[in-house]
Amino acid sequence: MSQKLIDLLRQYYYVGGMPEVVNHYCQKQDLKGVRRIQKRILGDYEKDFSKHVPARILPKVVLVWNSIPSQLAKESKKFIYGVVKKGSRAKDYEDALQWLINCGLAHKIMRVDRVKRPLKFYEDPGAFKLFMSDLGLLGAMSDVTSREVLTGENYFTEYKGAFTEQFVAQELIAIDQKIYYYSKENSPLEIDFLVQKDELYPIEVNAEVNLRSKSLRTLYDEDNSLKPCRFSMAGFKEQDWMVNVPLYLAQEWMRAAE
DSSP states (O other), rough: HHHHHHHHHHHHHOOOOOOHHHHHHHHOOHHHHHHHHHHHHHHHHHHHHHHOOOOHHHHHHHHHHHHHHHHHSSSSSSOOHHSTTTOOOOHHHHHHHHHHTTSSSSSEEESSOOOSGGGGGEEEEEEEEESSSHHHHHHHHTTTHHHHHHTTHHHHHSSSHHHHHHHHHHHHHHTOOEEEEEEOTOOOOEEEEESSSSSOOOOOOOOSSOOOOOOHHHHHHHTTTTEEEEESSSEEEEEEOOOOEEGGGHHHHHHHOO
């Protein structure tokens, strides 16, 4: 059963959740058709930009939008304005970025500099990750092939960070879960996501079955009240200090967490 669910998850990585795309795939199992529809949707978005975006920020909206795949391809995933255009600064693109967020095409995940309740108190307004609204569209923008995604031959090495974090982010956003991430200045320590419920849940995302979690362990050793978890392709496993949850159960596990 677990292998079947992993196969279905990989299909979702390619198809995504846009209704027209899902309907086409369910009816025809046509991957080329899926990509054609995704590309058309992306083209329609850019046409809509020209109709609805104020003229003064239109070029900037397009630049920010097209930069998202390369932003997520970076190891840290932190949004860097200089990636949008060399030498650019926050004040140059904040209005364009906010337009995309307001329209629901992009989602901002803020950084916190402390893992302590309430997380909102420790937000760093100058540091964030930016995710798209749909994983399938991210694949279409990145020109990732169906073979790379469905077979895993290349996907889990070349695209694992970007695609897997995108998947987990949109799964949690879909249940209206507020998400943060954590990193420490002058330290390699970083936690992919943080969720605050009755307890604080530091979350590590791993596209493979690697069960090493150095950052989670370091964080837990500093505060044993935390509830660390790892979303990965490995099966469900409870340890004395953390739990590993299969990626395909990420949303359901987080929904059920106390």
